[in-house]
Amino acid sequence: MKKIGSLLICLIFAAAVFQPRADAAGKKNELASNARSAILIERDTGTVLYSKNSHEELPPASMTKIMTMLLIMEALDKGSIKMDEKVRTSEYAASMGGSQIFLEPGEEMTVEQMLKGIAIGSANDAAVAMAERISGSEEAFVDRMNERARELGLKDTKFANVTGLPVKGHYSSSYDMAMMAKELLKHEEVTKFTGKYEDYLREDTDKKFWLVNTNKLVRYYPGVDGLKTGFTNDAKFCLTATAKKDGMRVIAVVFGAPSTKDRNAQVTKMLDFAFSQYMTHSLYKKGAVLAEVKVSKGSAKRIRAVTTEPVSVLTKKGEKLSRIKKTVKLKEHIKAPVKKGDPIGTLTITEDGKQLAKTTLVSNQSVKEAGWWQLFKRTIGMFARSN
Incomplete structure (x- = not known):
């Protein structure tokens, strides 16, 4: 019995010694436990700091507009559109449901105002109006969205519209969404829009419209200045967020969280993890x-x-x-x-x-x-x- 007792003590001691420690890797596994898919990357290098089902094809909802905004910013860079140019709203653009700034057929807004509506208010009508201005039709713009995704080497993405409204065959992944966000943030001036908590459209008129950012972290998490939320019944609560601190910019993506509270909490955990564990050394x-x-x-x-x-x-x-x-x-x-x-x-x-x-x-x-x-x-x- 003494020998058996001694053996049991040794086994218990060995189990205690060789039990895995709750190190950073263990903590990372808990970062997005309440999401279908998630990823955390450092923007400059694209290094993946955390990943969960990051190549699973899922509905991105309004995070689709990250690609929409990327093509808008690239058109601005090329000079094919200008910020102060007025864009006319078509009957089709005005008919968009979901999040909108209630554009009327024939109503004109500048590119800057349209971009403000898309970035802050997730406006579907403004997104379609800009797609029609840049490519002539939403269909042609969607073709360019898919072409641009291929150029970026993204294999888990297919777009069917510019808004993210539910439709068959429209999907992306947290990895692809992070790469799109990485590309969009080459145009860091976009954060002038995505980082605003509130703004107004149609000022000095009787139709003044209050915009409130759907991404509440721009107000409550220091350094967050974008990028895009998303929600549909199929997609659940989604968010691609970016934050900058001490010269390091990171991107966190969550798909399929059960609530806004869960979505924001998991993104917050990922951002906290990145800024507590890593740092960047700027070269150029x-x-x-x-x-x-x-x-x-x-x-x-x-x-x-x-x-x-x-x-x-x-x-x-x-x-x-x-x-x-x-x-x-x-x-x-x-x-x-x-x-x-x-x-x-x-x-x-x-x-x-x-x-x-x-x-x-x-x-x-x-x-x-x-x-x-x-x-x-x-x-x-x-x-x-x-x-």
């Missing part, structure tokens, strides 16, 4: 010039290669960086015409041979083809210098 800001490249037969001889987004390195808090290597690789034989924003190279960041970050470098300006007279003068100038 968006638009940083990293190289100059020759342009063949262009109106300008050289263009600059610039970053399209902030470039950082992520570490656990307290960890130090050692041997960081920055490698710039540029395209050879660039020939005019070149458009502003065209990819012309890559920047890769490595530490001891391990890739930490990689980003595309683009042209900082447009360059037209040089005219024959300009090329003739260059040839004469080269001939004169050689003599």
Whole structure:
């Protein structure tokens, strides 16, 4: 009996010694216990800090508008629309149900006002009006949404409308939604809209309209400045949120929470986890010039290669960086015409041979083809210098 008793004591002791500790990994598993799918990423590097069923295809509801806003911001960048341009509301756009700013057929608002309605009030009517302005129809805009998703390498997404209203064959995943948000936040000026808790439309009229952000975390969680909520009976309560603190920006996505309280609580847990455990080391800001490249037969001889987004390195808090290597690789034989924003190279960041970050470098300006007279003068100038 003494031997059996001693053996039991040893087994109990061994179980205590080798029982897994409640470390950070264990805590991470609890971050979104009440959601169907979730993910947490650091924006600059795209590093996944937490994931739960992140590739499950689910209805995204109004989080769809993250892609809608991305295409709006890209159209603004290209100059095909302008913030102060007025957009007319069609009968179809005005007929949208769900969240809306109650646009009337023929009513005009500026792009800025429409974007405000989409970002703050999740306005379906404004989203369709902007889709029609940019692509001619909602259908054509949806085609572009799906094309853009493919360009971003997203495999769990298919859009059927610009609003997220329930329809068969309209789905995404928390991973894909985080990647769309990452791309949208290259246009950080969008947070001027998504980060507002309240605003007004039709001011100085008898139809003044109060906008209140559907994302309450912009008011109650320091650093949250976007991005988009979503709810339908099928999708339940969804949220893609972003917050910035001490130079680090993170994105948290939740699909299928049972209530707004659960949705906000789980996103809050993920944000708290990210900011308590990790930090970023900024290397370059968006638009940083990293190289100059020759342009063949262009109106300008050289263009600059610039970053399209902030470039950082992520570490656990307290960890130090050692041997960081920055490698710039540029395209050879660039020939005019070149458009502003065209990819012309890559920047890769490595530490001891391990890739930490990689980003595309683009042209900082447009360059037209040089005219024959300009090329003739260059040839004469080269001939004169050689003599």
